[in-house]
Amino acid sequence: MDRRKEQVLNWIEENRDEVVEFLRKLIQTPSVNPYFDHEPGEAKEGRVQQVVKEHMEALGAQVEMWEPDVEALSKYEGYPGYSSDFDAADRPNLVATVKGAGTGKGKSLVLMGHIDTVARGTGWTHDPFGGEVKDGNIYGRGAVDMKGGIAAMIMAVDAVVKSGISLDGDVSVATVVAEENPGIGTLAYVEKGYRPDACIMTEATSLQVAPLCRGVIWGKLTIEGRSGHIELPRQDWREGGAVDAIKKARMFLEHFDSMNEEWTITKTHPLLRVPCQIYVGKVEMGEFISTYANKAVIYFDATYLPRERDEKGGGSLVMKEIEDMIKGVCQTDPWLMEHPPVLEWQINADCGETDVRHPFVQTIQNNLTELGREPVVEGCYFHTDMGWVEKAGIPIINFGPGDPRQAHSNDEMCPVEELIEATKTMALTILDWCQASEG
Numbered sequence: 001m002d003r004r005k006e007q008v009l010n011w012i013e014e015n016r017d018e019v020v021e022f023l024r025k026l027i028q029t030p031s032v033n034p035y036f037d038h039e040p041g042e043a044k045e046g047r048v049q050q051v052v053k054e055h056m057e058a059l060g061a062q063v064e065m066w067e068p069d070v071e072a073l074s075k076y077e078g079y080p081g082y083s084s085d086f087d088a089a090d091r092p093n094l095v096a097t098v099k100g101a102g103t104g105k106g107k108s109l110v111l112m113g114h115i116d117t118v119a120r121g122t123g124w125t126h127d128p129f130g131g132e133v134k135d136g137n138i139y140g141r142g143a144v145d146m147k148g149g150i151a152a153m154i155m156a157v158d159a160v161v162k163s164g165i166s167l168d169g170d171v172s173v174a175t176v177v178a179e180e181n182p183g184i185g186t187l188a189y190v191e192k193g194y195r196p197d198a199c200i201m202t203e204a205t206s207l208q209v210a211p212l213c214r215g216v217i218w219g220k221l222t223i224e225g226r227s228g229h230i231e232l233p234r235q236d237w238r239e240g241g242a243v244d245a246i247k248k249a250r251m252f253l254e255h256f257d258s259m260n261e262e263w264t265i266t267k268t269h270p271l272l273r274v275p276c277q278i279y280v281g282k283v284e285m286g287e288f289i290s291t292y293a294n295k296a297v298i299y300f301d302a303t304y305l306p307r308e309r310d311e312k313g314g315g316s317l318v319m320k321e322i323e324d325m326i327k328g329v330c331q332t333d334p335w336l337m338e339h340p341p342v343l344e345w346q347i348n349a350d351c352g353e354t355d356v357r358h359p360f361v362q363t364i365q366n367n368l369t370e371l372g373r374e375p376v377v378e379g380c381y382f383h384t385d386m387g388w389v390e391k392a393g394i395p396i397i398n399f400g401p402g403d404p405r406q407a408h409s410n411d412e413m414c415p416v417e418e419l420i421e422a423t424k425t426m427a428l429t430i431l432d433w434c435q436a437s438e439g
């Protein structure tokens with residue numbers, strides 16, 4: 001192994017505690033996205049961004065911090081990530097750059113993550129903001145989603161700088177706000193004009209290399225019925241008789257199932273073990289035991305592939321597919337023809353994909369191999385912020401410590417070992433991609 005690589009790996013080994021401490025500090029500085037329920041003092045990203053800023057400045061990085069300008073971004077109305085309701089106060093994005101010598105030998109790299117988390121939630125047996133370390137795991141809200149990744153990426157830069165290695169290309173860390181909702185932080189980063197030669201989004205992937213993530217759509221379908229006493233003889237609905245919304249809902253549920261079956265054939269991708277699906281997660285139906293249900297509401301989650309994106313990068317084509325299915329069901333039922341259900345879209349999260357053959361995807365795999373780990377390349381099943389970065393022409397992969405299934409759960413935790421491995425992998429990748437400069 002290259003001497004500089006050994007130097008950096010030694011630094012990380014000798015400073016394992018510092019890596020862990022930094023993650024603990026990030027967890028101990030809550031940054032709950034204000035969209036979620038939160039206790040006083042837990043919300044907004046401003047405070048934790050200050051922690052990152054101080055850390056990066058101490059490394060000699062140039063730090064830029066700015067609150068996304070909703071006005072200036074309004075041209076992205078209707079695009080994924082944009083929301084006119086976004087209140088940017090005390091929610092700054094941060095980009096910290098360690099400048100390289102810039103002879104052109106090395107390329108530039110950004111290590112990126114969202115600094116907001118979901119709410120603390122319930123059912124914890126550890127303090128959600130304690131950063132407790134137990135049996136080799138670090139516990140707390142954001143431990144994997146995604147302060148673990150952020151700690152690893154920052155400590156990777158730390159390791160390079162503190163090992164006394166100067167780079168040729170620039171390496172920067174970007175901690176963006178508001179990924180959990182609405183996704184405007186990454187949009188604001190791209191809009192600011194940053195165009196590094198590659199990006200690692202350090203979302204938790206259990207150290208898999210994920211050059212793809214899926215888009216997500218949430219829908220709410222409200223079906224109208226008409227109430228009436230169940231035990232009495234029922235009149236025809238045209239004469240004012242009751243209409244059972246539960247029965248009508250069943251028709252749609254059946255069609256959700258058949259659409260899902262169809263998707264198992266049509267919506268597969270070589271980097272994904274399972275096809276995309278449309279799945280009902282919640283239903284609300286009826287009022288009383290003895291009354292025909294006057295209303296049924298079906299909530300569903302649908303995932304889609306980058307190849308299905310519309311011209312704005314969103315999921316409107318998939319939405320249209322679902323709308324057509326619903327219209328088709330209505331055509332088979334006179335009541336539904338006259339009383340079509342109301343479909344509302346609640347989330348339209350975008351997706352992205354980088355060609356697996358891109359040299360950057362190869363670089364990180366080589367480094368995993370050098371560290372004695374079999375590289376696994378597989379897409380993310382959940383949404384990440386990679387869409388805007390990819391659309392800006394920046395090759396991007398997701399790669400980070402921790403099991404993504406831990407995200408948003410109680411007792412969220414990141415294994416220390418994975419945190420260290422992620423730090424090492426990224427440090428080596430910085431050296432390869434940005435090139436250590438001579439002398």
Ligand SMILES: [Zn+2]
Binds near residue numbers: 114179203
């Ligand atoms: Zn995340």
